[in-house]
Amino acid sequence: MVIRQTSAPRRLLFAAVGLSMAAAFTSACSSPQEAANEPAGDTTPIKVGLVYSQTGALAGYGKQYIEGWKAGLAFATKGTGKVGSRPVEVKEVDDAGDPAKAVSAAKDLIGQGYKIIAGSTGSAVAGQVAPLAAQNKVLFVSGPAASDAVTGVNKYTFRSGRQSYQDVLAAKSYLPSPTGKKVLVFAQEGTFGKSNADAVKAVIGSAGATVDNLFVPASATEFTGFAAQAKNAKADMIFVAWAGTTAPAMWQALDQQGVLGSTMVVTGIDQRASWATFGAAGSKLSLLAHYFDGASDNEATTALRKGVEGGKVDLFHPDGFTAAQMIVRAAGEGGDDVDKMVTALEGWSFDGVKGKLTVRKEDHALLQPMFQGKFSGSGADLKPELVKAIDPADATPPVVQMKG
CATH class of the missing domain: 3.40.50.2300 (Response regulator)
Structure with a gap:
């Protein structure tokens, strides 16, 4: 029996071959x-x-x-x-x-x-x-x-x-006519933030939007200045890719600087345990979702x-x-x-x-x-509600060449 393993090579996945x-x-x-x-x-x-x-x-x-x-x-x-x-x-x-x-x-x-x-x-x-x-x-x-x-x-x-491409297509559903629009990716520095930024550029940027990135050092604990930069960008959509314990402070800063009230802010919804981290900002966000209870x-x-x-x-x-x-x-x-x-x-x-x-x-x-959602309630009672189910046809990643 053959039992071995090699690292999967990195490769470009956005080869555009449509499939009806x-x-x-x-x-x-x-x-x-x-x-x-x-x-x-x-x-x-x-x-x-x-x-x-x-x-x-x-x-x-x-x-x-x-x-x-x-x-x-x-x-x-x-x-x-x-x-x-x-x-x-x-x-x-x-x-x-x-x-x-x-x-x-x-x-x-x-x-x-x-x-x-x-x-x-x-x-x-x-x-x-x-x-x-x-x-x-x-x-x-x-x-x-x-x-x-x-x-x-x-x-x-x-x-x-x-897969990640479907997440970003769900985000794109909030911007049905991207041509001429400005999108800002607000993310942590590092692999996680960069992968999200690359996906947004590939999916939404290729549809006609201008995509800029605002990367925040992963070690940052004070976000007021970054939040001010986000507001001054005057984007039509801000896509937030964030993970970790600094999320509550980050969302609070975006809210205090008026970002959440001045433009559409889209982010993914994580597991139940993370919902409280959105704090008072939760109800102001547009959510993309793989799934949540009630979807x-x-x-x-x-x-x-x-x-x-x-x-x-x-x-x-x-x-x-x-x-x-x-x-x-x-x-x-x-x-x-x-x-x-x-x-x-x-x-x-x-x-x-x-x-x-x-x-x-x-x-x-x-x-x-895939799903669009909005938070309702507050504190421990914060929960997502379904806004729209995104048809599979509108959340379909491009076909890639099968290997092996």
Whole structure:
């Protein structure tokens, strides 16, 4: 058995090759609870390895992922935990957000005969595990990892969540006619801020807007001067990309300097635990969202809510739920033949927590709705409300050339 790993090369992902949604949705549609096509009487376990963050900086995301997975598995198998007559046997491994630990865990699982690996809470982890899938011809379904590099990295790699390009397309929905408009990216210095700035330039800048960047040192704790610069920029939209404990002070400064009242400020909504960091500024923001509780209402959403602690759905619960749906589909159609699993997923459309989802055949991007939201309430009662569901056709990243 081949078990090795190489770093995924950095590459440009914005190759513009359009794909009509009509073509994407002509592939076979089927229910996530469809009966498996396994021979009657086969009780060999379907072994699934889940490598995700149980501890570490992304442990909160990991907790949501595994809760979503369990609810999704129950939904997709109609409560049996089986694909046909075969039980789904799950082994969970903690990568602690460390790519090296994730690679070691994935290699170990592959060595034990696992042909299905899922998880990857973080992008750095997904980027290191994905090559193993191609090298060993196992199915890999990445989770909350948002890196665009996961899309099209190889034929054996899929994703159950959204990617960064879809986030920025959601932001662009607030500026339907970008030509002649001015957009300011207000972000922290470093990889996170730069990646967001690059994406905004690629998506919104290429549509005709002028995009400028205002990078704030990651070590900054006083933001009045930066907030004043943001206001003086007189932008039609300010896109804020921020993470960490300085967020409350940053939002307070933007509010005190009148930025939030003078222009449209767009930012992404994180998990519930972060909502309080917006403070009094929360209700003045335009939110883009991968997901939040209340963004959708369907059979899958109801099933997820019943399977989540306290019924409180969070940002990455859908990613675990969707992964279970995809793996039940793959195993049901492909049995133990990984290439058949891949074929079963390519072009597949199904109803998920977020709504209609489609696995794009060409590069395995997961086409899905995104959401606009607004905060209401204040303090501990602050919560997002749905403004608009963005159709998958309006949140579709460009096709990339499949590698490997």
